[in-house]
Amino acid sequence: MTDYPGYDEAFLGIPLPLPRPADARPARELTYPHFSVTLDPARRLAVVTGVNIDGPTVQDLPRTGTWDYDPRVPEDEQTGPGVYADNDLDRGHLVRRRDPGWGDAATAKRATDATFVFTNAAPQAARFNQSKELWLGLEDHVLAYAQTQGSRISVFTAPVLACDDPPYRGIRIPRRFWKVAAWATGVASAPLAAAGFVLDQSHLIDTTLAKGVTVVPLGGFRTFQVPVGDIAVLAGIDVGALAAADVLTAPTAAARAPRELNSLADVIL
Structure with missing residues (x-):
């Protein structure tokens, strides 16, 4: 795979470095077209991803990609197809295809x-x-925001790599995922804005059954809009300027506590 510049920290016109692990864990930063992945080789999963989205020039392309290993990384440092075989787990994109x-x-x-x-x-x-109601719907909502506003957005997503995640086929399945979207405001006094979200799939996964993994009925997961600073603590990452730019914790914010999302109308951007 060819190396590409990857995530561009100057994309929003405001310096915004890719979040990074807050500790000294070994990590591999991998660059792709318009996005980067910071891989935790011990967990075989990303600890951070970052993508630049140019809303006005997003193309509506058919799905043509096929899943494969990144040849730059040993296969035993990646969560490959064996984890997803014969069970109810999906290979969930972190940086979305679109x-x-x-x-x-x-x-x-x-x-x-x-x-x-x-x-x-x-x-x-x-x-x-696959649910369009909240997590997938939230991702569509963020992209639509960039397109309708004619703006650029940078989005960071990863699983929360907790020590007590349930073991399964040589990995540990993350119970929670986080996402932070950031955009330029055009306001000199507060040039950057950000919004953070956490999804908890703890009640959807059960690795104790004979087949390996099953899921409970839809509705067993919960999505929250939470302060970006809380995500930094939860995921063990350094988010830099994103915490101070959070729309939930800004001085003018109407709500400062974590908010459970029941519909996209609950999202604050």
């Missing part, structure tokens, strides 16, 4: 195809990964 697919058609296709790499996947309960 998000880096902007620019001219050739560039957009190269970027969307590049998302089908196991370094950019994490096990997600199928019903949560």
Whole structure:
């Protein structure tokens, strides 16, 4: 796989470095077209991903990619196809297929195809990964915001890699995922805004059954809009300027506590 510049910290016109692990864990930063993945090789999953989205030039392309290992990384440092076989787990995109697919058609296709790499996947309960109601709907909502506002957005997503995540086929399945969206405001006094979200799929996964993994009925997961600073603590990452730019904790914010989302109308951007 060819190396690409990856996530651009100057993309919003405001310096915004990719969040990074707050501790000294070994990590591999991998670059792709318009996005980057920071891989925790011990967990075989990403600890941070970051993608730049240019709303006005996002292309609506057919799904053409196929999942494969990143040849730059040993296969035993990636969560490969064996984890997803014969169970109710999906290979959940962390950087979504559509998000880096902007620019001219050739560039957009190269970027969307590049998302089908196991370094950019994490096990997600199928019903949560496919639900348009909240997590998938939230991702669509963020992209639509960039497109309708004619703006650029940078989005960071990863699983929470907790020590007590349930073991399964040589990995530990993340119970929670986080996402932070950031955009420029055009206001000199507060040039950056950000919003953070956490999804908890703890009640969707059960690794104790004979088949390996099953899921409970839809509705067993919960999505919250939470302060970005809380995400930093939860996921063990350094979010830099994102915490201070959070729309939930800004002085003018109407709500400062975590908010459970029951519909997209509950989202504050």
